[in-house]
Amino acid sequence: MIQLILFLLVGALLLLSLLLFAGRNSGAEGTGAALVEAQQALKTLQRGLLPAPIVSRIFAADDLEYVRRNAPQNIQELFSRERRRIALDWVRHVRSEVIRLQHFHRETARFYSELKMRTELELALNFAALALACRALQIALFLRGPYPAPRIVEAATAAAVRICSISEISLAFLTPPGLTAFDKQSIGPAA
Protein backbone atom coordinates (compact mmCIF):
# COMPACT_ATOMS: atom_id res chain seq x y z
CA MET A 1 0.00 0.00 0.00
CA ILE A 2 2.78 2.44 1.01
CA GLN A 3 4.67 1.50 -2.13
CA LEU A 4 1.63 2.30 -4.25
CA ILE A 5 1.20 5.71 -2.55
CA LEU A 6 4.91 6.50 -3.08
CA PHE A 7 4.68 5.41 -6.71
CA LEU A 8 1.64 7.64 -7.27
CA LEU A 9 3.35 10.54 -5.50
CA VAL A 10 6.47 10.28 -7.66
CA GLY A 11 4.25 10.03 -10.76
CA ALA A 12 2.30 13.14 -9.73
CA LEU A 13 5.55 15.04 -9.06
CA LEU A 14 6.94 14.09 -12.46
CA LEU A 15 3.71 15.16 -14.16
CA LEU A 16 3.71 18.45 -12.30
CA SER A 17 7.33 19.23 -13.19
CA LEU A 18 6.60 18.35 -16.83
CA LEU A 19 3.66 20.75 -16.86
CA LEU A 20 5.75 23.50 -15.25
CA PHE A 21 8.55 22.97 -17.78
CA ALA A 22 6.11 23.08 -20.70
CA GLY A 23 4.51 26.24 -19.33
CA ARG A 24 7.89 27.95 -19.00
CA ASN A 25 8.87 27.04 -22.57
CA SER A 26 5.68 28.41 -24.09
CA GLY A 27 6.15 31.63 -22.08
CA ALA A 28 9.62 32.15 -23.53
CA GLU A 29 8.34 31.47 -27.03
CA GLY A 30 5.46 33.88 -26.44
CA THR A 31 7.87 36.61 -25.31
CA GLY A 32 10.05 36.02 -28.39
CA ALA A 33 7.08 36.21 -30.74
CA ALA A 34 5.78 39.37 -29.03
CA LEU A 35 9.24 40.93 -29.36
CA VAL A 36 9.48 40.16 -33.07
CA GLU A 37 5.94 41.45 -33.65
CA ALA A 38 6.68 44.67 -31.75
CA GLN A 39 9.92 45.21 -33.70
CA GLN A 40 8.03 44.76 -36.95
CA ALA A 41 5.33 47.22 -35.84
CA LEU A 42 7.95 49.78 -34.81
CA LYS A 43 9.79 49.41 -38.13
CA THR A 44 6.57 49.87 -40.12
CA LEU A 45 5.63 52.97 -38.14
CA GLN A 46 9.07 54.60 -38.21
CA ARG A 47 9.94 53.84 -41.83
CA GLY A 48 6.63 53.65 -43.60
CA LEU A 49 3.90 55.56 -41.80
CA LEU A 50 5.31 58.37 -39.69
CA PRO A 51 8.14 60.00 -41.70
CA ALA A 52 7.18 63.66 -42.09
CA PRO A 53 7.56 63.75 -45.91
CA ILE A 54 5.03 60.93 -46.32
CA VAL A 55 2.49 62.34 -43.85
CA SER A 56 2.75 65.83 -45.32
CA ARG A 57 2.36 64.48 -48.85
CA ILE A 58 -0.80 62.52 -48.02
CA PHE A 59 -2.40 65.63 -46.50
CA ALA A 60 -0.74 68.20 -48.82
CA ALA A 61 -3.06 71.13 -49.51
CA ASP A 62 -0.88 72.33 -52.42
CA ASP A 63 -1.90 69.23 -54.40
CA LEU A 64 -5.55 70.10 -53.83
CA GLU A 65 -4.91 73.67 -55.00
CA TYR A 66 -3.12 72.40 -58.10
CA VAL A 67 -5.98 70.04 -59.02
CA ARG A 68 -8.58 72.77 -58.42
CA ARG A 69 -6.74 75.14 -60.76
CA ASN A 70 -5.82 72.68 -63.48
CA ALA A 71 -8.25 69.81 -63.67
CA PRO A 72 -11.88 69.39 -64.70
CA GLN A 73 -14.60 68.47 -62.22
CA ASN A 74 -14.38 64.70 -62.75
CA ILE A 75 -10.64 64.69 -61.99
CA GLN A 76 -11.18 66.87 -58.93
CA GLU A 77 -13.61 64.24 -57.69
CA LEU A 78 -11.19 61.42 -58.54
CA PHE A 79 -8.46 63.24 -56.61
CA SER A 80 -10.72 63.74 -53.61
CA ARG A 81 -11.73 60.05 -53.55
CA GLU A 82 -8.15 58.86 -53.92
CA ARG A 83 -6.74 61.08 -51.18
CA ARG A 84 -9.55 60.18 -48.82
CA ARG A 85 -8.85 56.48 -49.45
CA ILE A 86 -5.11 56.87 -48.86
CA ALA A 87 -5.66 59.00 -45.73
CA LEU A 88 -8.11 56.48 -44.27
CA ASP A 89 -5.63 53.68 -45.05
CA TRP A 90 -2.92 55.66 -43.27
CA VAL A 91 -5.02 56.09 -40.11
CA ARG A 92 -6.04 52.43 -40.13
CA HIS A 93 -2.43 51.26 -40.49
CA VAL A 94 -1.13 53.62 -37.79
CA ARG A 95 -3.87 52.47 -35.44
CA SER A 96 -3.30 48.76 -36.03
CA GLU A 97 0.49 49.02 -35.65
CA VAL A 98 0.11 51.02 -32.45
CA ILE A 99 -2.33 48.42 -31.09
CA ARG A 100 0.38 45.81 -31.69
CA LEU A 101 2.84 47.94 -29.71
CA GLN A 102 0.26 48.48 -26.96
CA HIS A 103 -0.29 44.72 -26.74
CA PHE A 104 3.46 44.20 -26.46
CA HIS A 105 3.72 46.73 -23.63
CA ARG A 106 0.78 45.36 -21.73
CA GLU A 107 1.76 41.71 -22.07
CA THR A 108 5.53 41.74 -22.12
CA ALA A 109 7.60 44.90 -21.88
CA ARG A 110 6.31 46.24 -18.57
CA PHE A 111 7.35 43.03 -16.77
CA TYR A 112 10.88 43.00 -18.13
CA SER A 113 12.11 46.39 -19.24
CA GLU A 114 11.89 48.18 -15.86
CA LEU A 115 9.94 51.16 -17.14
CA LYS A 116 9.50 53.87 -14.51
CA MET A 117 6.00 54.51 -13.25
CA ARG A 118 6.09 57.96 -14.86
CA THR A 119 7.08 56.51 -18.25
CA GLU A 120 4.32 53.90 -18.00
CA LEU A 121 1.81 56.62 -17.22
CA GLU A 122 3.07 58.75 -20.11
CA LEU A 123 2.80 55.76 -22.40
CA ALA A 124 -0.75 55.00 -21.28
CA LEU A 125 -1.75 58.64 -21.87
CA ASN A 126 -0.18 58.60 -25.33
CA PHE A 127 -1.98 55.37 -26.22
CA ALA A 128 -5.27 56.92 -25.09
CA ALA A 129 -4.60 60.21 -26.93
CA LEU A 130 -3.69 58.38 -30.09
CA ALA A 131 -6.73 56.10 -29.97
CA LEU A 132 -8.93 59.17 -29.59
CA ALA A 133 -7.14 61.11 -32.35
CA CYS A 134 -7.36 58.15 -34.75
CA ARG A 135 -11.09 57.76 -34.17
CA ALA A 136 -11.69 61.52 -34.56
CA LEU A 137 -9.57 61.55 -37.70
CA GLN A 138 -11.39 58.59 -39.23
CA ILE A 139 -14.72 60.36 -38.69
CA ALA A 140 -13.38 63.67 -40.06
CA LEU A 141 -11.86 61.96 -43.11
CA PHE A 142 -14.98 60.00 -43.78
CA LEU A 143 -17.25 63.04 -43.52
CA ARG A 144 -15.12 65.83 -44.94
CA GLY A 145 -12.05 64.40 -46.74
CA PRO A 146 -8.35 64.71 -45.85
CA TYR A 147 -7.97 68.49 -45.62
CA PRO A 148 -10.12 69.99 -42.86
CA ALA A 149 -8.35 68.26 -39.95
CA PRO A 150 -4.63 69.12 -40.04
CA ARG A 151 -4.43 69.58 -36.28
CA ILE A 152 -5.81 66.11 -35.58
CA VAL A 153 -3.27 64.69 -38.05
CA GLU A 154 -0.49 66.54 -36.19
CA ALA A 155 -1.76 65.31 -32.82
CA ALA A 156 -2.05 61.70 -33.99
CA THR A 157 1.41 61.77 -35.57
CA ALA A 158 3.01 63.36 -32.49
CA ALA A 159 1.43 60.79 -30.13
CA ALA A 160 2.52 57.92 -32.40
CA VAL A 161 6.09 59.27 -32.55
CA ARG A 162 6.21 59.50 -28.72
CA ILE A 163 4.93 55.92 -28.41
CA CYS A 164 7.60 54.78 -30.88
CA SER A 165 10.36 56.50 -28.86
CA ILE A 166 9.30 54.81 -25.61
CA SER A 167 8.81 51.45 -27.36
CA GLU A 168 12.26 51.74 -28.87
CA ILE A 169 13.76 51.98 -25.36
CA SER A 170 11.81 48.91 -24.18
CA LEU A 171 12.77 46.96 -27.28
CA ALA A 172 16.44 47.94 -26.97
CA PHE A 173 16.37 46.70 -23.36
CA LEU A 174 14.81 43.38 -24.34
CA THR A 175 16.87 42.74 -27.48
CA PRO A 176 20.28 41.08 -27.03
CA PRO A 177 23.08 43.18 -28.62
CA GLY A 178 23.95 40.42 -31.15
CA LEU A 179 20.37 40.35 -32.36
CA THR A 180 20.35 44.14 -32.84
CA ALA A 181 23.49 43.97 -34.98
CA PHE A 182 21.99 41.15 -37.05
CA ASP A 183 18.75 43.07 -37.46
CA LYS A 184 20.56 46.20 -38.66
CA GLN A 185 22.54 44.21 -41.21
CA SER A 186 19.57 42.33 -42.57
CA ILE A 187 17.23 45.28 -42.96
CA GLY A 188 18.26 47.77 -45.62
CA PRO A 189 17.61 51.51 -45.47
CA ALA A 190 14.04 52.63 -45.76
CA ALA A 191 12.54 53.11 -49.19
Add this chain to the structure above:
Amino acid sequence: MSSSTTRMDVERAVDDVRRRTLSRIPRPLDQMVYLASMRDYNTGLYYHDGLAATYTQEVACEALAECHREAFRRLLEGSLEQLVGQLESYAGSTHTNPRDFIATWKKLEPYRVTVPVETEPLSAELLFSNLKIALAILESRSDPRQGAQAASPRLSPGQ
Protein backbone atom coordinates in the same frame (compact mmCIF):
# COMPACT_ATOMS: atom_id res chain seq x y z
CA MET B 1 35.41 40.80 -46.53
CA SER B 2 34.36 42.83 -43.48
CA SER B 3 30.98 44.53 -43.37
CA SER B 4 32.62 47.98 -43.06
CA THR B 5 34.64 47.36 -46.24
CA THR B 6 31.50 46.23 -48.05
CA ARG B 7 29.61 49.30 -46.85
CA MET B 8 32.39 51.60 -48.07
CA ASP B 9 32.42 49.79 -51.42
CA VAL B 10 28.64 50.21 -51.70
CA GLU B 11 28.96 53.93 -50.95
CA ARG B 12 31.66 54.27 -53.61
CA ALA B 13 29.52 52.36 -56.10
CA VAL B 14 26.48 54.52 -55.28
CA ASP B 15 28.58 57.62 -55.90
CA ASP B 16 29.75 56.09 -59.16
CA VAL B 17 26.17 55.43 -60.35
CA ARG B 18 25.10 58.95 -59.37
CA ARG B 19 28.00 60.67 -61.18
CA ARG B 20 28.25 58.55 -64.31
CA THR B 21 24.64 57.58 -64.97
CA LEU B 22 21.99 59.33 -62.90
CA SER B 23 23.45 62.79 -63.48
CA ARG B 24 22.35 62.33 -67.09
CA ILE B 25 18.83 61.30 -66.04
CA PRO B 26 17.71 64.28 -63.96
CA ARG B 27 14.05 63.37 -63.34
CA PRO B 28 13.30 60.94 -60.45
CA LEU B 29 10.55 59.23 -62.49
CA ASP B 30 12.99 58.44 -65.33
CA GLN B 31 15.59 57.32 -62.78
CA MET B 32 13.09 54.99 -61.12
CA VAL B 33 12.04 53.42 -64.42
CA TYR B 34 15.68 53.05 -65.49
CA LEU B 35 16.77 51.47 -62.20
CA ALA B 36 13.77 49.13 -62.15
CA SER B 37 14.84 47.94 -65.61
CA MET B 38 18.19 46.81 -64.11
CA ARG B 39 16.34 44.43 -61.80
CA ASP B 40 15.58 40.79 -62.55
CA TYR B 41 11.81 40.27 -62.26
CA ASN B 42 12.25 36.77 -60.88
CA THR B 43 14.86 37.37 -58.21
CA GLY B 44 14.55 41.07 -57.44
CA LEU B 45 18.34 41.38 -57.83
CA TYR B 46 19.94 44.22 -59.82
CA TYR B 47 22.55 43.60 -62.52
CA HIS B 48 25.05 45.99 -64.06
CA ASP B 49 28.07 44.43 -65.75
CA GLY B 50 30.33 47.49 -65.61
CA LEU B 51 29.65 48.12 -61.94
CA ALA B 52 30.02 44.43 -61.07
CA ALA B 53 33.38 44.34 -62.90
CA THR B 54 34.66 47.33 -60.90
CA TYR B 55 33.32 46.15 -57.54
CA THR B 56 31.49 42.82 -57.05
CA GLN B 57 28.05 41.64 -58.15
CA GLU B 58 26.86 41.90 -54.52
CA VAL B 59 28.12 45.48 -54.13
CA ALA B 60 26.72 46.52 -57.52
CA CYS B 61 23.33 45.06 -56.62
CA GLU B 62 23.18 46.84 -53.25
CA ALA B 63 24.34 50.15 -54.80
CA LEU B 64 21.66 50.04 -57.50
CA ALA B 65 19.03 49.10 -54.90
CA GLU B 66 20.05 52.12 -52.82
CA CYS B 67 19.85 54.46 -55.82
CA HIS B 68 16.44 52.98 -56.66
CA ARG B 69 15.14 53.64 -53.12
CA GLU B 70 16.47 57.20 -53.32
CA ALA B 71 14.76 57.86 -56.67
CA PHE B 72 11.50 56.46 -55.31
CA ARG B 73 11.76 58.62 -52.18
CA ARG B 74 12.39 61.78 -54.23
CA LEU B 75 9.47 61.00 -56.51
CA LEU B 76 7.13 60.33 -53.60
CA GLU B 77 8.10 63.52 -51.77
CA GLY B 78 7.50 65.75 -54.79
CA SER B 79 4.21 67.54 -55.38
CA LEU B 80 1.48 66.34 -57.73
CA GLU B 81 2.30 69.24 -60.04
CA GLN B 82 5.92 68.06 -60.29
CA LEU B 83 4.75 64.50 -60.94
CA VAL B 84 2.49 65.64 -63.80
CA GLY B 85 5.44 67.54 -65.30
CA GLN B 86 7.74 64.54 -64.97
CA LEU B 87 5.19 62.17 -66.46
CA GLU B 88 4.62 64.51 -69.40
CA SER B 89 8.38 64.77 -70.05
CA TYR B 90 8.80 61.02 -69.67
CA ALA B 91 5.98 60.38 -72.15
CA GLY B 92 7.67 62.82 -74.57
CA SER B 93 10.99 61.00 -74.23
CA THR B 94 9.43 57.69 -75.31
CA HIS B 95 8.57 59.15 -78.76
CA THR B 96 5.14 57.52 -78.70
CA ASN B 97 1.84 59.22 -79.38
CA PRO B 98 0.84 60.86 -76.05
CA ARG B 99 -2.69 59.40 -76.26
CA ASP B 100 -1.31 55.90 -76.86
CA PHE B 101 1.12 56.34 -73.98
CA ILE B 102 -1.65 57.42 -71.62
CA ALA B 103 -3.99 54.65 -72.73
CA THR B 104 -1.27 52.01 -72.26
CA TRP B 105 -0.22 53.29 -68.84
CA LYS B 106 -3.83 53.45 -67.69
CA LYS B 107 -4.53 49.94 -68.90
CA LEU B 108 -1.34 48.06 -67.99
CA GLU B 109 -0.26 50.20 -65.02
CA PRO B 110 3.44 49.40 -65.70
CA TYR B 111 4.47 51.76 -62.90
CA ARG B 112 3.41 49.08 -60.39
CA VAL B 113 6.56 47.08 -61.16
CA THR B 114 8.91 50.05 -60.95
CA VAL B 115 8.94 50.50 -57.15
CA PRO B 116 11.76 49.10 -55.00
CA VAL B 117 11.12 45.70 -53.41
CA GLU B 118 11.11 46.77 -49.76
CA THR B 119 8.76 49.70 -50.29
CA GLU B 120 6.13 50.08 -47.57
CA PRO B 121 2.72 49.25 -49.14
CA LEU B 122 1.17 52.59 -48.17
CA SER B 123 4.01 54.59 -49.80
CA ALA B 124 3.65 52.55 -52.98
CA GLU B 125 -0.11 53.00 -52.93
CA LEU B 126 0.30 56.80 -52.53
CA LEU B 127 2.58 56.95 -55.58
CA PHE B 128 0.25 54.75 -57.68
CA SER B 129 -2.69 56.93 -56.70
CA ASN B 130 -0.80 60.10 -57.66
CA LEU B 131 0.24 58.58 -60.98
CA LYS B 132 -3.37 57.64 -61.68
CA ILE B 133 -4.42 61.27 -61.09
CA ALA B 134 -1.46 62.59 -63.10
CA LEU B 135 -2.46 60.37 -66.05
CA ALA B 136 -6.04 61.63 -65.80
CA ILE B 137 -4.79 65.24 -65.87
CA LEU B 138 -2.59 64.58 -68.91
CA GLU B 139 -5.47 62.83 -70.64
CA SER B 140 -7.75 65.80 -70.01
CA ARG B 141 -5.10 68.11 -71.49
CA SER B 142 -4.88 66.03 -74.65
CA ASP B 143 -8.68 66.08 -74.94
CA PRO B 144 -9.82 69.70 -75.54
CA ARG B 145 -13.43 68.89 -74.53
CA GLN B 146 -12.31 67.91 -71.04
CA GLY B 147 -9.73 70.67 -70.74
CA ALA B 148 -12.43 73.28 -71.26
CA GLN B 149 -14.13 72.04 -68.11
CA ALA B 150 -11.11 72.83 -65.92
CA ALA B 151 -12.65 76.10 -64.80
CA SER B 152 -15.91 74.39 -63.86
CA PRO B 153 -17.26 74.39 -60.25
CA ARG B 154 -14.59 73.30 -57.83
CA LEU B 155 -14.47 71.03 -54.85
CA SER B 156 -14.41 72.69 -51.49
CA PRO B 157 -11.58 71.58 -49.15
CA GLY B 158 -14.13 69.63 -47.19
CA GLN B 159 -15.17 67.43 -50.09
